[in-house]
Amino acid sequence: MSTLTSRATGPTSPARPDRPDRPDRPARTPADRESAPAARRRTTSRALLSKGVVNAVLIVAALYTLMPVSWLLFAATKNSRDLFGTSGFAFGDFNLFANLRHVLTFNDGIYLRWFGNSMLYSVVGSAASSLLCVATGYAFDKYDFKGKExxxxxxxxxxLVPATVIQLPMYLLATKAGVVNTYWALLLPAMVNPFGVYLARVFSEGYVPAEVLEAARVDGAGELRTFAGIALPMLAPGFMTIFLFSFTASWNNFFGALVMLNDEKLYPVNLGLFMWNSVTQQQPEYYALVITGSLVAVVPLIIAFVCLQRFWRSGLTAGAVK
Structure with missing residues (x-):
């Protein structure tokens, strides 16, 4: 009976600890168990090294970008003697407020006139240009007409055409129109922004659903009301993005103002500072005026980007996720 039972059930043997549970999978050696943590450490070290390199490059780029502005801040605290007699990145006798008062009151406050002209050219011109670009891009996206593409x-x-290439033809056209040496000489060219039209069409494709416009038309809204009341609020991030680009371009528009304007009272701030800087060799006291005036001229750009950066970020990421 015991023989039959043993034959039926078969011989049993205790489990061998050195035998793997799965014969097709080789057993891990102590060397393998030691190499796994080392591999993880190597991967972590590579990731930390790559992050460190990227952060170092970004820090260097940030310092390189902020260096001119920081030099302006240091130099604006110095008088004419300390400007050339001390280190460039060292504070002077903290004459910043005296320098500011001198800039704002020099020549009957001509700097304030230049600053106001720049605000007019940049704010009014950029707002009109952005609205025109948004309307044009919206029309290219939502309407079908012959020869659209x-x-x-x-x-x-x-x-693809640089602004300096068309400056001479624009001057000739402005001469024919009789707007040379007027505010319109800079305001009218600022309204033409092909890149803004392209951006506006991209924003219109991503932000304005055709179903919403169709529902507004069914409710009896006209095309102008549909654009102003429905599409334009949806295109607010695109409008602000185009406005920031146009504002920066208009504020830095030096060559256009140099060609179009002859009257000192119509100068933007960058052209006025250039005129002051052109006489510094004969009159070194103008150095303090140019440096302090340049520092003040940077402030509107910083304020614009700080206050409108949330619209700018949302605009730059438009279309990244469908």
Whole structure:
């Protein structure tokens, strides 16, 4: 009976600890168990090294970008003697407020006139240009008309043309129109922004659903009311993004003002500072005026980007996620 039972059930043997549970999988050696943590450490060290390199590059780029502005801040605290007699990145006798008062009151406050002109050219011109670009991009996106894509291709071709190349033809056109040496000489060219039209069409494709416009038309809204009351609020991030680009370009528009304007009272702030800087060799006291005036001229750009950066960020990421 015991023989039959043993034959039926088969011989049993105790489990061998050195035998793997799965014969097709080789057993891990002590060397393998030691190499796994080492591999993880190597991966972690590579990740930390790459992050460290990226952060170091970004820090160097930030310092390089902020260096001119920081030099202006240091130099604006010095008088004419300390400006050339001390280190560039050292504070002077903290004459900042005296220098500011001198800039704002020099020559009957001509700097304030230049600053106001720059605000007019940049704010009014950029707002009108942004609104025109948004309306044009919206029309290119939502309406079908003959030759639409060919016309849009011509608009994109305008992006490839540098502004300095067309400055002479624009001057000749402004002469024919009789707007040379007037505010319109800079305001009218600022409204033409081919890149803004391209951005506005991209924003319109991503932000304005066609179903919403169709529902507004069914409710009896006209095309102008549909654009102003429904599409334009949806395109607010795109409008602010185009406005920031236009504002920066208008504020830094030096060559256009140099060609179009002759009257000192119509100068923007960058052209006025250039005129002051051109006489510093004969009159060194103008150095303090140029440096302090340049520091003040940077402030509007900083304020614009700080206050509107949330619209700018949302605008730059438009279309990244569908």
């Amino acid at each position: 060919k016309l849009f291709g011509i608009v994109l071709g305008g992006v």
